[in-house]
Amino acid sequence: MSQSQHDINVLREQIATYGKSLFDRGLTMGASGNISQRLDDGGWLMTPTNACLGRLDPARISRLDAQGVLIDGDAPTKEHFLHRAMYDERPQSGAIVHLHSTHSVAVSCLPDVNPCECIPPLTAYYVMRVGKLPLVPYYMPGDPALGDAVRGLAGKHCAVLLANHGPVVAGKTLEAAVYATEELEETAKLFLLLQGKNPRGMTPEQVAELEARFGRP
Numbered sequence: 001m002s003q004s005q006h007d008i009n010v011l012r013e014q015i016a017t018y019g020k021s022l023f024d025r026g027l028t029m030g031a032s033g034n035i036s037q038r039l040d041d042g043g044w045l046m047t048p049t050n051a052c053l054g055r056l057d058p059a060r061i062s063r064l065d066a067q068g069v070l071i072d073g074d075a076p077t078k079e080h081f082l083h084r085a086m087y088d089e090r091p092q093s094g095a096i097v098h099l100h101s102t103h104s105v106a107v108s109c110l111p112d113v114n115p116c117e118c119i120p121p122l123t124a125y126y127v128m129r130v131g132k133l134p135l136v137p138y139y140m141p142g143d144p145a146l147g148d149a150v151r152g153l154a155g156k157h158c159a160v161l162l163a164n165h166g167p168v169v170a171g172k173t174l175e176a177a178v179y180a181t182e183e184l185e186e187t188a189k190l191f192l193l194l195q196g197k198n199p200r201g202m203t204p205e206q207v208a209e210l211e212a213r214f215g216r217p
């Protein structure tokens, strides 16, 4: 059964609350970033294009039907196809967060980043929340080709890093997607702090043990 209007309004409020929390902590700036939530009827709530995540009006959050047609609220983020590509490949995911969080963006600009795993497994929590983070080649924001590029990776990865742009992170719930985005940003910071220091990361055995115990994110 699909959600009631009341349930959808609660989800709208939740997007605005998390958006403000992320913005207030400097995890995204200006009108950058976007958030979406899958709905039971096959549609989505998405933040409107050019909206500041810190000042979202829940009533103006875009609601799209299962075909991606706007049925309520303002025009959606220009990355709607990127979010939809990720949902198509990840039926287990209920929400997606895209930010321009500083340290994650910095990693996305490094020349020698490993495109299969932009940040090594430095901590257990990173392995549990984010896992292997692939790099998506640079595309202009809003380019539909970005959706196709993400589609090829999203089935196996809950998070991807857009080159010279920022992270896109899916979670079972919006809370889970936000937590994973925060963990990614903190680990990107650690990774940058440790540049040139030859850090001791998690061993493949330790990573495998975590995956066996907690599953892949």
Ligand SMILES: O=C(O)[C@@H](O)C(=O)COP(=O)(O)O
Binding pocket: 031, 032, 033, 034, 047, 048, 049, 050, 051, 076, 077, 078, 079, 098, 141, 142, 165
């Ligand atoms: O970087 C961009 O332009 C977009 O990816 C973005 O973060 C904000 O775009 P809108 O969601 O369309 O405002």
Ligand SMILES: [Zn+2]
Binding pocket: 032, 033, 098, 099, 100, 141, 165, 166
């Ligand atoms: Zn962006």
